[in-house]
Amino acid sequence: MTTDELSAPLGRKPVRKRKFRLPFSATQTLATAFTLFLGVFGYYAIFTENPLGGEPVARLTIQPDQLAAPASPPDGKDKEKDKAAAASEAAKAPPADPAGQRTVTIIDGSSGARKQVVVPSEAPEDKAGAEQAPSGAVNPKLLEQTRHGAVPIAADGLKPFTAYAAASEVDRERVASVPTIAIVVGGLGVGAAKTNDAIMKLPAAVTLAFTPYGADAAKLVERARAQRHEVLLQVPMExxxxxxxxxxxxTLLTSVSAEQNLDRLYWHLSRFQGYVGIMNFMGARFVTTDTALSPVMREAAKRGLGYLDDGTSPRSVAAALAAGQTVPYGKADVSIDAVPTALEIDRALGRLEALARENGNAIGTASALPISIERISQWAKTLQNRGLALVPLTTAMLKSKSG
Structure with missing residues (x-):
C-alpha cells in the first residue's frame, strides 16, 4: 500500500495525475509538414517563371559608359594602341582546336568552377561512310521507285553487281591464277552489336549478307560498305x-501468284540499297520449284543483281535459271559453322582451302556467331602465306563464270 492510499479519506480512491499529451501524433506532424512542402513547391513550379530551369546563371552589370558609342576615326597613336591590345588579347585567347576536335566548357552546378575539356567533334562510328571511299555511296541512277520505295535497277549499261563490287578489274586480274576463297557471313541487320562486330572484326574481303527485317538496316549496310565489305540481300523463301x-x-511462296511474289520481292529489295545481289534465306521448297523461282531470276537479271545459292538444297534449279538469264551466279560449297565449335569451324575452313586448290575457287557461308567471327578472322591472317587469296563474292562469281 502506498503513502497516498494511507492518507486518502476512507471510501475514496486516490486521484491519479494525468500525463500531458499533444493533440496530434508525430506521424500526423510529418504528414502535415510534407503536405505544406508539396504545396509550396507546386506554387513555385506553376506560378514562378524560370525559363532556364535551374541552369547556372551569370549576371553582368553594364555601366552606361560601357555602351558602344559611335567610333571616331582613329589616329596613328590609337591604331598602335589597338594593335597592341589585339596582340594582347590574341596571346590570352585559347589555342585553336585541333582538326576533328572541339573544346567544351563544363561548369560545376554547385561550385561554379569551370573546366575545359577537349572532345572529338564527331564520333568515328557516326562518320562511317560520310568521308570514306566512294564505295559507301549509292548511285541514284541505279534506283527505281516502286510503291514500297526505291529498288535497284540496271541503267545505262551499269549494274549494281559491278557498281557496288568491292574489287576492281585490276584486283581480279591479280588473283586470276591464285586459288581463291569467298566467305559470306549472313543473318546481319537484326542486332546492331552483332552486326557491328562482323563489320569491324572480319576482313574487308568477307561479304556480308543482311536480312530485310532490321530496324536500322540501311545505316548498318552503309557502315559495312564504308569498311569495304560487299553486301548481299537475303530474301526469305518458302x-x-x-x-x-x-x-x-x-516470304516468297510457291502457293501464290508470280505477281504476288514479285510485289513481296520489291518489298525486300526496298529495305536498303548498295547490295551486289540476293541470296535465298531458307527456301528449300521455293528454290526447287521452277515456276516460282523463274520470275525472281528474271527480275534479278533486269535489275543487274547477282544470285547466291546457299547450297542447302541439292535439287535447287537456281544454277540453270541463272545461266538462262545470264545472272552472275555462285553456290556455297561449305557451311562453315554448321557445327559452331572452334574445332569444327577450323575443319570447315580447311575443307574450303582444299576445294579452292582443287577447283581454283570456293565459296563458304557462315552466321555471325562470335566464335565464327573470331575463327574466320584468325584463319584469314595466314591465308596468303599458304598460297590462297580471300576475295569478295563478286570476284569469286566472275572467276567461276570465266572458268
Whole structure:
C-alpha cells in the first residue's frame, strides 16, 4: 500500500495525475509538414517563371559608359594602341582546336568552377561512310521507285553487281591464277552489336549478307560498305516445313501468284540499297520449284543483281535459271559453322582451302556467331602465306563464270 492510499479519506480512491499529451501524433506532424512542402513547391513550379530551369546563371552589370558609342576615326597613336591590345588579347585567347576536335566548357552546378575539356567533334562510328571511299555511296541512277520505295535497277549499261563490287578489274586480274576463297557471313541487320562486330572484326574481303527485317538496316549496310565489305540481300523463301518453319513476313511462296511474289520481292529489295545481289534465306521448297523461282531470276537479271545459292538444297534449279538469264551466279560449297565449335569451324575452313586448290575457287557461308567471327578472322591472317587469296563474292562469281 502506498503513502497516498494511507492518507486518502476512507471510501475514496486516490486521484491519479494525468500525463500531458499533444493533440496530434508525430506521424500526423510529418504528414502535415510534407503536405505544406508539396504545396509550396507546386506554387513555385506553376506560378514562378524560370525559363532556364535551374541552369547556372551569370549576371553582368553594364555601366552606361560601357555602351558602344559611335567610333571616331582613329589616329596613328590609337591604331598602335589597338594593335597592341589585339596582340594582347590574341596571346590570352585559347589555342585553336585541333582538326576533328572541339573544346567544351563544363561548369560545376554547385561550385561554379569551370573546366575545359577537349572532345572529338564527331564520333568515328557516326562518320562511317560520310568521308570514306566512294564505295559507301549509292548511285541514284541505279534506283527505281516502286510503291514500297526505291529498288535497284540496271541503267545505262551499269549494274549494281559491278557498281557496288568491292574489287576492281585490276584486283581480279591479280588473283586470276591464285586459288581463291569467298566467305559470306549472313543473318546481319537484326542486332546492331552483332552486326557491328562482323563489320569491324572480319576482313574487308568477307561479304556480308543482311536480312530485310532490321530496324536500322540501311545505316548498318552503309557502315559495312564504308569498311569495304560487299553486301548481299537475303530474301526469305518458302521451306518445306512452312508454315511451321516461317522465314518471316513477305516470304516468297510457291502457293501464290508470280505477281504476288514479285510485289513481296520489291518489298525486300526496298529495305536498303548498295547490295551486289540476293541470296535465298531458307527456301528449300521455293528454290526447287521452277515456276516460282523463274520470275525472281528474271527480275534479278533486269535489275543487274547477282544470285547466291546457299547450297542447302541439292535439287535447287537456281544454277540453270541463272545461266538462262545470264545472272552472275555462285553456290556455297561449305557451311562453315554448321557445327559452331572452334574445332569444327577450323575443319570447315580447311575443307574450303582444299576445294579452292582443287577447283581454283570456293565459296563458304557462315552466321555471325562470335566464335565464327573470331575463327574466320584468325584463319584469314595466314591465308596468303599458304598460297590462297580471300576475295569478295563478286570476284569469286566472275572467276567461276570465266572458268
Amino acid at each position: 521451306p518445306f516445313e512452312y508454315p511451321d518453319s516461317d522465314p518471316g513476313p513477305q
